[in-house]
Amino acid sequence: MTNYRNETDWERADRNIGELLQELRIAIPGVQVLFAFLLAVPFQQRFAQVTDFQQSVYFATLLLAAASTMLLILPTAFHRLTFRKQQKERMLKLSNRSTIAGLLCLSLALIGATVLVTDFLYGSEATAVVGGASAMAFMVLWLVIPLRARRLG
Structure with a gap:
């Protein structure tokens, strides 16, 4: 079977x-x-001077960064463990999902790091603005624009 690139499914x-x-x-x-x-x-x-809020944001951000790392490296582990087992299509489906989930965790971790530093330096008012702006930027740049481009074909 071929597609518009004139390549086989394997290619x-x-x-x-x-x-x-x-x-x-x-x-x-x-x-x-x-x-x-x-x-x-x-x-x-x-770090001993951080507030309870900052400590919570830090820990959540750390866990999100760890999750992102695991999810983004998952395709490598899957490929290595299924090498020469004719699992390319399965690997691609799993890898696509894990990459999207890993990027979501990464975006949340980056927002968390931004919130943590902003709160530590400038306090809660600036944190709300910077955190909200960061979240909005990620949503538009990493979600809205790609999904719109996908819809438009």
């Missing part, structure tokens, strides 16, 4: 896997930097 799967890997090569370093930053934060002297 299409190979191309889709290559595209997915390229996307993950962009996302994973960002998650790694954020996660490393978050792991170092509690060992700083000023």
Whole structure:
């Protein structure tokens, strides 16, 4: 069976896997930097000064960054464990879902990190504005625009 690119299902799967890997090569370093930053934060002297709210935001952000890391690396683990088992289509479906979930966790972790730093530096009023603006920006840039482009074809 062929498609508009005149490629077989196998060739299409190979191309889709290559595209997915390229996307993950962009996302994973960002998650790694954020996660490393978050792991170092509690060992700083000023961390003892954080409020209960900041501590809660920090912990939620840390967990979101860890979840994002796991979800974005999941395609690699799945591929390695199913290597040569004719699982490309299954891998692509699972990898697509895990990548979307990983990017969602990443966006929430980045919003959380922004909220944490803003609250620590400027207080709750600025935090509400910056947190809301960050959430809106992610929603528009990572959700609305791609879904609109998808709908328009």
